[in-house]
Amino acid sequence: MRAWLLVMGALAGGPRPVPSSAADDDALAARARAGDRAAFEQLYRRHADVVYARLSRLVGPVAERDDLTQEVFLGLHRALPRFRGDATVTTLLYRITANVAFDHLRRRRRRPSQPLDEATLAGLISHDAGPDERARRAQELARVFACLDRIKPAKRVALLLRVVEGLSFAEIGAIVDAAPEAAKKRVQHGLRELTALLARAGVGGEEVRP
């Protein structure tokens, strides 16, 4: 493990993010489709950070995010032969990312893993905050993620795309392969459930006892 980290250290600065433009992406996608691994690596460099951030927002700060990011790019690689430029690479990646997140949430729901514990979450909170404040925020994060985990994956993905990513229903529908109306319903139902759960958990206010 340590040796591997040393190797990675030597690679530091290797696959760093590169600014992306649609035209460049299309050219890279065409080269990658023809088997050019370097072009695919370029695509990875351009989009890895965004994909990782989106995954984080959809599934939470879980340990599997690295693997899921890898899944997304494997999915992209497999989709390239059928990619004819009807949409941008970014859109395709967004779609694959949402699908990978959905699959992950569905698997996790089927065999739920341990919820994110407060100690782990406290480690993610800025050390600028005092210990009490960090503990309070960690507790709130744990409650929020516990509430999100109770929402069905399809609704969760749709509502996070709306609430966090700020997408329109048409955009959400295109990403989750549903009609805009269906996407809207998912979002609305998910929102209703989530706000009720948050209220019951006392997030953003006093805990409500049923």
Next chain:
Amino acid sequence: MTRDPERDPRLDAVRAAAGTDDRLDDVSRARIWSGLDRALDAEPRRPNAGGARRRRRAGWVAATALCATAAGVALWLTTADRARPRGPVQVLDVPAGASVHAQLGPAAAVTLYGAARLVVADGRGDVDVALDRGALAGDYDHARGGRLRIRTPHATVEIVGTVFAVEVGTATCVSVAHGLVEVRARVRRRLAAGASWCTDAPALRPIPPVIEARMAEHAGRAIVAAAEPVASPPVAPLSAVEPPLDEPPLEAAPSLGEPLLQPARPVAAVTPGRRPAPELEPEPEPELAPPPEPAPEPPPEPVPPRKPAVAAGPDAELYAAAEAALRNGDTEQADALLAHLVVDHPGSDLLDEALFERARLAYRARRWTAAGAILDQLLDGPPSPLRAPARLLACRIAVQTRDRDAAACLDQLRRDHPTAAFATEVLELRVQVAFDRGGCKAAAPFLTELVAAAPRRTLTTQWQRRCQEAPR
């Protein structure tokens, strides 16, 4: 006046939480690429790769396609159906010496033995695959609907519901461990359990031992997987489950947009083979199993089973009728028929299969007590090749119900079958049971064993991540 739910102030907490720790650091970025690079090396070549080059040859392709279409129509009219599966395809190439276990939709799973190549069409519903070369052992659960068809250069093999094997060399040979298979070549043959036939041979042959062993090994995997009670997924994408040991694991593609090879998921149930393996190979677990909550269950079912209100008949007919009921998705009727078989034909050769199938159905319905009692009947009965899988199923019930004896059950199974193919599966369960009781500290010795036995399994990695202090 209604308030816009999207402006609910509580959602600010969700927005803040969603942005927690969403930055990819340099080391992770490099590590992901490193893994991706290896995974891409292991990716099969896509049949439509190199499209640009092909476009330059569009004229040639058009002319060739015209000739090929004419030839294909002629060929189709005169010989067996040799067409490739239609729809989006993916290719699974297995190098010589390696074996890959792959899930094909919700109802079928195959183990490919290299050198082999499998071309798979979309796995939603019916599964249509082409085996260009090599061999496979497979199972198909008609209880989950759909149809499995395997096309080879010499024949089309229709799987009705069975454990079977197909080899492609100069001819195509089909062997059936359990159930029924129809082979369409120059002649049409229906093969029942125990039969084997090659398209270039006039008569049936006994199943070669190596094929029998492969089918048994595959049945073992499926039996282990069948023990997992899973909700039917809304979409059943194709999924490659187990990569060759010397290759990095194939990772997932999305199922909603691009339904391609996916990582492990619990495998569909399967009818156990008449000749199951004494050595069973485990199904990889896709995710780290959590400490299970004791599952609620409906009132226990009386055992021995109630006599159902169905027409009496010989044991084989009852079993066939149960299979037909499973094929139609009527598990209740299937269970009733099997119960009838158990009650009325206690000396039947099919007794162990009927009991195991009943136990499996009860397990899938989360009727733990009923499943356990039926397994007891099987384990108390005469020797059967299904004893080992039955014991494994019993241990899984103990784990699911957080039974105090779960650890002892697993330990005994490990002692009795130390080299069984399901040994890793048992070890994983043992890690989980130890973890449930005493956290990572208690799980550490078993995790050490697991790391040594199966260092590359996803579950191993996940356990390692969870228990950082455990030796790697």
